[in-house]
Amino acid sequence: MNRTVSITINGTTLQETIPIRMPLVDFIRDVASLTGTHVGCTYEGVCGACTVQLDGEAVKSCLMLAVQADGHQVTTVEGLAKNGEMTPLQQAFNDHHALQCGFCTPGILMTAEEFLRQNPKPSDDEIRHALVGNLCRCTGYAHIVEAVKDAAGRQPG
Amino acid sequence: MYPAPIETYAAPTTLAEALQTLASHGSDARCIAGGQSLMQALKSRLVQTKCLVDLQRIAELKGIAVDDSGVRIGAMTRYRDIAADARLNGAYQALVDAASHVGDRQVRNRGTIGGSLCWNYIAACMPPTTIGVGARLELAKRDGTRRTLSAEDFIRSPLETAREEGEILVSIHLPALRGKAGSAYKKWGLVTDALPVIGVCAFVQLDGSGSCTSARFAVGGLASGPRRSRAAETALEGVKASDTGAIAAAAKAAAAEIETQGDLWADQSYRKQLISTLGTEVIETAFARAG
Numbered sequence: 001m002n003r004t005v006s007i008t009i010n011g012t013t014l015q016e017t018i019p020i021r022m023p024l025v026d027f028i029r030d031v032a033s034l035t036g037t038h039v040g041c042t043y044e045g046v047c048g049a050c051t052v053q054l055d056g057e058a059v060k061s062c063l064m065l066a067v068q069a070d071g072h073q074v075t076t077v078e079g080l081a082k083n084g085e086m087t088p089l090q091q092a093f094n095d096h097h098a099l100q101c102g103f104c105t106p107g108i109l110m111t112a113e114e115f116l117r118q119n120p121k122p123s124d125d126e127i128r129h130a131l132v133g134n135l136c137r138c139t140g141y142a143h144i145v146e147a148v149k150d151a152a153g154r155q156p157g
Numbered sequence: 158m159y160p161a162p163i164e165t166y167a168a169p170t171t172l173a174e175a176l177q178t179l180a181s182h183g184s185d186a187r188c189i190a191g192g193q194s195l196m197q198a199l200k201s202r203l204v205q206t207k208c209l210v211d212l213q214r215i216a217e218l219k220g221i222a223v224d225d226s227g228v229r230i231g232a233m234t235r236y237r238d239i240a241a242d243a244r245l246n247g248a249y250q251a252l253v254d255a256a257s258h259v260g261d262r263q264v265r266n267r268g269t270i271g272g273s274l275c276w277n278y279i280a281a282c283m284p285p286t287t288i289g290v291g292a293r294l295e296l297a298k299r300d301g302t303r304r305t306l307s308a309e310d311f312i313r314s315p316l317e318t319a320r321e322e323g324e325i326l327v328s329i330h331l332p333a334l335r336g337k338a339g340s341a342y343k344k345w346g347l348v349t350d351a352l353p354v355i356g357v358c359a360f361v362q363l364d365g366s367g368s369c370t371s372a373r374f375a376v377g378g379l380a381s382g383p384r385r386s387r388a389a390e391t392a393l394e395g396v397k398a399s400d401t402g403a404i405a406a407a408a409k410a411a412a413a414e415i416e417t418q419g420d421l422w423a424d425q426s427y428r429k430q431l432i433s434t435l436g437t438e439v440i441e442t443a444f445a446r447a448g
Contacts, residue, residue, distance in 0.1 A: 133261025
């Protein structure tokens, strides 16, 4: 029923004994106490608010078990800013008012961060396609697309 | 939405070890591939299992290899890797079409072709696409021996396949082709990249003059499971890319032949219209890619 896992989140390794059935998002929120990763759709896998990066790739943390992340690196929204300084992507979200209630924002940042690493100069259509798995019920997406596009221009290189 | 208790979790690193674990747990064990469907089923408790065998650490089940004998896609190859593989362009580009639009970016980062085939959800892209391109599937039995069968024989009604207890889907094989061939897949759903209400795959092989010598046409999103349309395939023989009337007629023949169901998302006649419209489009695209 239980298993001991070693999961590195934002550079800190946690060794914990957890139920096998525990979704990764619960490990992040309840065990690691990193509550920036949100649950938007009661674990249905459709809203993208729980998106984190597993070994640098965007995944929904309600669509995998924590035991599956054993030995892997997880990055959450708390792992983006370094020394209190926002990343260009976070700053662009702030500048473009790309959030209202902010509930979806951590997931969108984790998806967009991976996307921009793979496609540093995206078109609007490519940005929209990249964000299909992240629902936002406030902004209407226009400002989010602008922010991602602006952040692409701010990336070094 | 929370999984029922799971007693054992195994993450084998070899296929042999995975088969052994499955064998020792019998019907109490279940494999998890990318988990993008199974996790939903576990959380809703549609599926409950005592032992979960995670295939994600088995390197021999991953990756795409191309040689003179054709293409081999490991069952644990993710959608993102299929979507990005230009070697599939042309004859097997339908797989790229399908993989590029499954779910969303996060789902494509974990979801696998083998998982989709073994789950065989009614609204899935990989079952009709592999049937459409004429894929053969290789399974490893409990004793380590292998068997192969066509995707068409493997895929049955929704959520049913020919996989037997203790078997693991190892790889998907696409034959080497002589001459010119092209394929395409397109789906229609209620929102962008949604689960397909109808998905259509077309594959054409052409002779030197550009005439179709053989065609395959498969449809997904059907209550009876994905199926081919022999009427469309026969109608396409001898047809050229410029015969747009004949291409549209072939897609229409498929819509007439295939039995559709009505539900919340689309009624019977609308599904037939989708088969006809999407069918025309994918046949034309398949011809263009073969040329």
